Amino acid sequence: MLAKTLGTEIFNITLVESEEIGTVGVGEATIPPIQLFNEILGINEDEFVRETNATFKLGIHFLDWRKPGVRYFHPFGQYGVDMDGIGFNAFWLRMAQMGGDGDYGRFNAETLAAGQNRFGRTQKSLTSILPDINYAFQFDASQYAAFLRRYSEARGVKRIEGKIATVTQHPENGFIKSVQTEDGRIIEGDFFLDCSGFRGLLIEQTLKSGYEDWSAWLPCNRAVAVPCEKAPGPIAPYTRATAREAGWQWRIPLQHRTGNGYVFCNEFIGEDEACDNLLACLDGKPLKDPKVLSFVTGHRKKIWNKNVLALGLASGFLEPLESTSIHLVQTCLTRFLAMMPKRDIDDATVDAYNQIVLAEYVNIKDFLIAHYNVTEREDTPFWKYCKHMSIPDSLKARLDIFARQGNANVRPTELFKESSWFAVLLGQGLVPRDYHPVADVISEADLKRRLDKIRANITERVKGLPTHNDFIARYCASRTS
Known part of the structure; x- marks a missing residue:
């Protein structure tokens, strides 16, 4: 550039x-x-x-x-x-x-x-x-x-x-x-x-x-990554994110292989167990040994x-x-x-x-936190923590407004627009109680x-x-x- x-x-x-x-x-x-x-x-x-x-x-x-x-x-x-x-x-x-x-x-x-x-x-x-x-x-x-x-x-x-x-x-x-x-x-x-x-x-x-x-709100602090052979059949035109017991797993299909990873919190699962769980969920034979990365959000x-x-x-x-x-x-x-x-x-x-x-970091942070906090899951200690953790006031205000009539109160300069908040919040189970009154005109x-x-x-x-x-x-x- x-x-x-x-x-x-x-x-x-x-x-x-x-x-x-x-x-x-x-x-x-x-x-x-x-x-x-x-x-x-x-x-x-x-x-x-x-x-x-x-x-x-x-x-x-x-x-x-x-x-x-x-x-x-x-x-x-x-x-x-x-x-x-x-x-x-x-x-x-x-x-x-x-x-x-x-x-x-x-x-x-x-x-x-x-x-x-x-x-x-x-x-x-x-x-x-x-x-x-x-x-x-x-x-x-x-x-x-x-x-x-x-x-x-x-x-x-x-x-x-x-x-x-x-x-x-x-x-x-x-x-x-x-x-x-x-x-x-x-x-x-x-x-x-x-x-x-x-x-x-x-x-x-x-x-x-x-x-x-920001790890109090985004507690995942480890990622184990490994590529594997691509699965037979169609190549999916999307990334897959599957929630796991102590985090989530990514699947990224490329032309020649598939990228995989497990993002997790080591307070809820050990590194060896996370590696084993990831390897057990691959679509094909692993092409390298798993690599563990540590980070602080x-x-x-x-x-x-x-x-x-x-x-x-x-x-x-x-x-x-x-x-x-x-x-x-x-x-x-x-x-x-x-x-x-x-x-x-x-x-x-x-x-x-x-x-x-x-400001852009904060906007992305709030959007990510919503994935974890707006959930019905309490089936593991990790998800129980995420559902009941305190969240930033900026996110709480946005969720309250959305719950009323489906408006995510997005500013023009923000990366994630209304359609993104709508897709994720509804997908996570937050259904607005009402909608904008202009929709009643017709x-x-x-x-x-x-x-x-x-x-x-x-x-x-x-x-x-x-x-x-x-x-x-x-x-x-x-x-x-």
Whole structure:
């Protein structure tokens, strides 16, 4: 992004990294804003999918979260179409209270397509009342990193192989002056991006930025990950998240294999037992030994501090339940580019940046907590804790408003919109008591006619999509799949 936006004629961009520091690389799921990131970089989507063994993602399939045996889908697209100046959700709630179709997923193209293993790119049409199919990607994280490395080096980014041993600060202001590798090379810089993972080499070990711990609300602190052989049959165009006794399990289908992981709290289950439980639930033969990662959910108190910007795990960690990790890297970087100083770094700009970024962290945090807290489960100690734990006032207020008439009170700048809160909160069992009064303006007959038309149009649109496998085979099949 830096090389594409700033160029490397005026700006010298140097990456210091070590091949000895491994990555998880078992499969990574994303959310739709990654399409904009790819467009800014000028990446051909079919080439990107092919080079990363990627598949397409229409949303997340949640199993056993509300209670064992209950499932729901969180789609990327909206439900129905807005009418008379208010959201479709109000009209559906009125119809449901009248005894009509209670399956709100039938009014969403992504949900229907996912259920039929279909996928396709849609084009905006003046004759269609429906929005385009909204999607993201599931890919091999290691191959994605290699793909972007080739892209960056071709545009002038210099890469230095090595581990950083020491950091030097300017004595007068504490800014980072240079880093030195284990073999003695010194790399000076005006600005530093800390991508050193949880250790936070610059942002924490050197600048002591502090850490805001959110584990009381998001208690999972371990993840065991392992790839396995892909299952025979259709490749699902979605990520699956299955609630387990002390956390949840992810399943991310790629073209050549499947990524799996168990996110859990070690206060409720041991690491060995978590590994065994994950291995027992795989769709195919494991391709590597399970790898356990430890983390503390939260964020640095200053993500931009002096002349250091922390990205990725160095900035904080919000567990991968809603696939926001890569998004936060990209959005933190694009926001920095928008606020990047030409010369001197002033406190007002740094403070404004941190306020904006941390507001997004808080919004995502509340959305994640809702998955755990809004539940009927009390069948294990972990789920009993989650159901009865205290929650942030910001989330409590949102849940109270939603319970009244289905409004999630979403601000325009927030990542997760009304449709996302609607899908998850209803899926978790929080059904609003009422709906917006404008939905009562039209007659029952007109309401039924409108909703029948919307549902028929969505059903017809999905019918016209190819299967997910056929789409990949036609446009972007990997050579290794």
